[in-house]
Amino acid sequence: MIITKQDALPISVRDVTKTYGDVFALDDVSLEVESGEFLTLLGPSGSGKTTLLMVLAGFTRPDRGSLKFGNDEVIRKPPHLRDVGMVFQNYALFPHMTVAGNVGYPLRLRRVPKAEAAERVERALETVQLSGYGERRIDQLSGGQKQRVALARAIVFEPRILLMDEPLSALDKKLRDRMQIELRHLHEKLGMTTVYVTHDQREALTMSDRIAVVNFGRIMQLATPQQLYDQPENKFVADFIGDSTFLDVERDGEKLVAGTTVLKTTRPVPEGNNLSLMMRPERVRLLENAASEDVNEFTATVSEVVYQGESFLLYAALENGTEMAVRGAIRSGSFTSLPKPGETVRLGLDSADTVILSDREQQL
């Protein structure tokens, strides 16, 4: 059951809109998923991720738009003719069938001869590391095992597109971490175009080739995990991925000013007036010596220092009152030499890490 990357299908979503009353569940969504890619839809609850996935699977009829698998327009094709595999959030395993019955179901529909079907079921179960579980009843399985059976059932008929809606959200953290890696390996092995839904940014960063950040039924940014983290396109993405503090930025002629600091940046600056400076806790440093040329310097008063094992988290208030966080590594003994609450410190942000964003979500 090895699908090569050429067999996988690209997905092309164009201008898809879906409204419920006056709620825009999807608002003019366009998206290209490359063949064989692992793409994640990431967004807060209610942002439209499930709706988009259901449009791909054919269970939700959008108001308008186009959807192509490869070169075929499929927007009006009923779900049972689309030939995409799907793992449901609650797995939707049939309780009246055994594990083998569930996994063999799509093969029975396709009239695969019994012997071949049995072999393929066993191979699919092997792929998800459940060999020998065929005769089990569904209610005898743990959450993680159910998840694997659902996966086996979705891949056994070798669909060229695989959809997953928060498949790990019901599992405990340890199992979730392991399954993330396993799903990733499985994708590398099978190579089908995969669209994965999650609201967990860490999961998205771990697994995806690219991530589409979704909010209010729109795609806020579509990029690789690293680009999303390092070069968010707007404040929503910067805020949703990782921790950050934002400082208001004023335009003063050519200059950009945050508080009393004139900013130096090597990065592109967006148009418009509603600008914010993004500061990630681990990119801000405590300055001991005089700052060099390419570092933006801020003065702040320490309000709290938190010990977190491998690192410390220092909260400090800038002159204009904004609280911000600084994270740094703790080397032996260095925790005791950190500033104490009430002390004044100088914080530095490299011009290469100085990201200025427009508050795009306010325009929505």
Add this chain to the structure above:
Amino acid sequence: MTTTDMNAAGLKRDERLERLKLFGLSSPAILLVLVILVIPVGWLFYVSFIGADGSFSLENYERMIKRKSYGRIFLTTFEVSLLTTGLCILIGYPLAYFMSQLPNRIANLCLITVLLPFWTSLLVRTYAWLVLLQKNGLVNKWAISLGLWDEPIKIVHNLNGTLIGMVHIMLPFLVLPTYGAMKAIDRDYLKAAANMGASPARAFWTVFFPLSTPGLFAGALMVFVLCLGFFVTPAVLGGGKVIMVSMKIVSNIELFVNWGAASALGVVLLILTVAVLWLASRFLKLEQMTGGGH
């Protein structure tokens, strides 16, 4: 006293007290069952073994075996019950399915209309059917004026009339549990089936139907068992042509004042009913073992 049995005695007493309270709460029900079920049934058994001369005898049971008419009555009873159950399934299952697909508010409204017949007495509903179905009743008049048939036909005082009335009265008992089972089926199961390539009809027969059978079986069983002992409707609508066990019991008492014969019939009916229930429960348990019930 060591620390390990600290408060042990007190806690044990609390537990016993709690159990006593629970028993106290259920005692009225236990008493009721004892008085209106166990004692009369015991009495029934006793009376069935008393002969005409007042001494112990098996003559009431012997009569049932010797006389052909008794065998026919039992056969009719099972036949009418089976037919009613079958018709209820044919009408009730699609109805329950239809209701289960409706939005909740409308479905609840439908449910009320299904339950509406319970608000009028059984006797009234049965006589209403008699009025509708008789020779110059509404059904015949309309059918003739619509040209469906030319002469008034006999729809009541026979098996047809009995079945019409019984199906009408038994339908809610089938629809309610079936509807309940259908409502409990997660719609994602059907989506999953469609996603894997099942056409709507295929998804229905391979997923929806098997998952709805526990409710359907429960309803059908209830209808069948209730039919076995049904009296009013077959008596009124059967016109003496459909004789069920319950009617023979009544005639044994009213016509022949033979309590022993009536009791023996009652005992046999009871045993047959219990046998049906026992068989069904074995069947249903099997169903559960294959994952059907949940």
